[in-house]
Amino acid sequence: MAVESAAHESIPELPNLITVLHQRWPDVPVVAWLHHWENLVFGLLVAGVLCALAWRYARKPATVPSVGQNVFEVLVEGVDRFVCGIVGPAGRRHTPFIGTLFLYIWLMNLAALLPGVKSPTSSLNTTVSLAVVVFGYVQWVGIHANGPVKYLDHLAGSPRDPVGWALVPLMLPIHVLGEFIKPLSLSLRLGFNVFAEDVLLAVLVGLGLTAGLALHAPVGLPLQAFVVPLVLIFSTVQALVFSLLSTVYIALMSPHGGGEHGGSLH
Amino acid sequence: MPSILQLDLQQILSQAISFLLLWWAMKRFAWRPILGALDARRARIEDDLRAAAQAKADMARLEQELAQRLAAIDEEARGKLQEAIREGKQVAIEIQEEARAQAHAVLAKAQETIAMELAKAKVTLRDELADLTVKALERILKDKLDLKADHKLVGAILDELGTSPSTERVFSSPTP
Numbered sequence: 523m524a525v526e527s528a529a530h531e532s533i534p535e536l537p538n539l540i541t542v543l544h545q546r547w548p549d550v551p552v553v554a555w556l557h558h559w560e561n562l563v564f565g566l567l568v569a570g571v572l573c574a575l576a577w578r579y580a581r582k583p584a585t586v587p588s589v590g591q592n593v594f595e596v597l598v599e600g601v602d603r604f605v606c607g608i609v610g611p612a613g614r615r616h617t618p619f620i621g622t623l624f625l626y627i628w629l630m631n632l633a634a635l636l637p638g639v640k641s642p643t644s645s646l647n648t649t650v651s652l653a654v655v656v657f658g659y660v661q662w663v664g665i666h667a668n669g670p671v672k673y674l675d676h677l678a679g680s681p682r683d684p685v686g687w688a689l690v691p692l693m694l695p696i697h698v699l700g701e702f703i704k705p706l707s708l709s710l711r712l713g714f715n716v717f718a719e720d721v722l723l724a725v726l727v728g729l730g731l732t733a734g735l736a737l738h739a740p741v742g743l744p745l746q747a748f749v750v751p752l753v754l755i756f757s758t759v760q761a762l763v764f765s766l767l768s769t770v771y772i773a774l775m776s777p778h779g780g781g782e783h784g785g786s787l788h
Numbered sequence: 789m790p791s792i793l794q795l796d797l798q799q800i801l802s803q804a805i806s807f808l809l810l811w812w813a814m815k816r817f818a819w820r821p822i823l824g825a826l827d828a829r830r831a832r833i834e835d836d837l838r839a840a841a842q843a844k845a846d847m848a849r850l851e852q853e854l855a856q857r858l859a860a861i862d863e864e865a866r867g868k869l870q871e872a873i874r875e876g877k878q879v880a881i882e883i884q885e886e887a888r889a890q891a892h893a894v895l896a897k898a899q900e901t902i903a904m905e906l907a908k909a910k911v912t913l914r915d916e917l918a919d920l921t922v923k924a925l926e927r928i929l930k931d932k933l934d935l936k937a938d939h940k941l942v943g944a945i946l947d948e949l950g951t952s953p954s955t956e957r958v959f960s961s962p963t964p
Binding site: 559561562565566569572573576577580581582583591594595598599602614617618619621622623625626642645646647648650651652654655 | 793794795796799800801802803804806807808809810811813814815817818819820821822823824825826
């Protein structure tokens with residue numbers, strides 16, 4: 523227990539509004555509840571910002587677009603081309619899912635750059651929840667596009683002879699596990715990368731404070747500013763990787779040739 | 789255990805639900821409207837481009853038709869000009885012929901008038917000669933002159949006759 527606590531305490535973490543509140547009033551139930559659900563709270567905050575922007579700029583597109591609508595159009599068209607480029611013409615119906623996934627992860631990754639805000643994606647609870655959603659979505663696409671029989675046939679290892687049927691009890695859990703491990707690996711990659719970024723920022727902020735104290739400066743040195751561009755790039759790359767591989771999983775589950783119920787599973 | 793490795797099923801499910809809600813909201817308020825607007829704009833641009841190409845083709849066809857019509861009009865004008873020239877020449881020939889015929893008619897009429905006037909003059913002369921002869925005979929008969937006197941008298945009459953204007957005109961006018 524002591525080792526666990528020491529390990530927990532040894533990982534630097536930037537304080538956010540909720541942790542500050544929790545340190546100030548640890549016994550207030552609302553603050554304790556917020557502290558327990560801080561990843562969800564910041565995730566909902568990002569979702570609220572996205573919804574507000576969508577409501578403001580994209581709900582009723584004008585013939586002559588405003589700047590905000592232009593930004594949305596560029597994003598939407600870019601994601602649509604991205605998805606359709608991988609899945610094919612039938613990928614249009616997956617564009618909202620992948621696009622929302624990308625924007626949500628991207629903004630959550632970047633949230634750590636705002637003072638007092640935490641990246642919800644630095645918690646595996648957030649990224650694993652996204653992996654669960656991607657897993658469910660991909661399986662739904664597989665069932666919807668191929669039919670339940672063909673989908674189950676794929677999960678059972680496509681048995682065509684007695685040996686194949688005998689291996690079904692083994693192949694079925696392996697395939698199901700494999701389907702879940704694919705998005706789970708994405709979530710682990712995303713979570714640990716963003717967590718590492720946050721730790722790096724926290725370490726540099728700590729170093730800056732120490733250096734400021736050593737130099738008798740009124741404030742700490744902003745050493746974290748040097749890694750902000752890296753955080754911007756890595757946050758975008760991680761969101762792109764998660765979205766790209768999710769799209770690839772959808773494409774792998776979709777039938778060949780882009781037609782519904784007409785192809786075979788990978 | 790570090791906090792990142794602490795998985796909480798409640799948090800996972802609640803965050804999954806929050807993402808599903810976000811997906812629904814974004815699909816309804818962002819993706820569908822924007823994709824619809826982009827598709828509509830793309831279709832409108834394609835229609836406009838198609839219409840522009842059609843208009844361009846129509847314009848080229850109209851230009852070709854116009855050029856053909858202008859060429860036909862030019863050819864028709866040239867033909868009409870040639871025909872007008874031909875008709876003008878024909879009219880000129882006819883006018884010349886008519887003028888020539890009229891001139892011949894006027895000349896013939898003038899000659900006829902001259903002939904009539906000459907005949908009339910001859911008649912007048914003959915009448916005057918007759919009157920003079922009668923007058924001379926009357927004087928001869930009245931005076932009962934001798935031969936010498938008769939010759940002298942006749943000669944005087946003839947001299948008188950020769951000095952008469954009408955007689956001079958008769959004898960001096962050319963024979964038609």
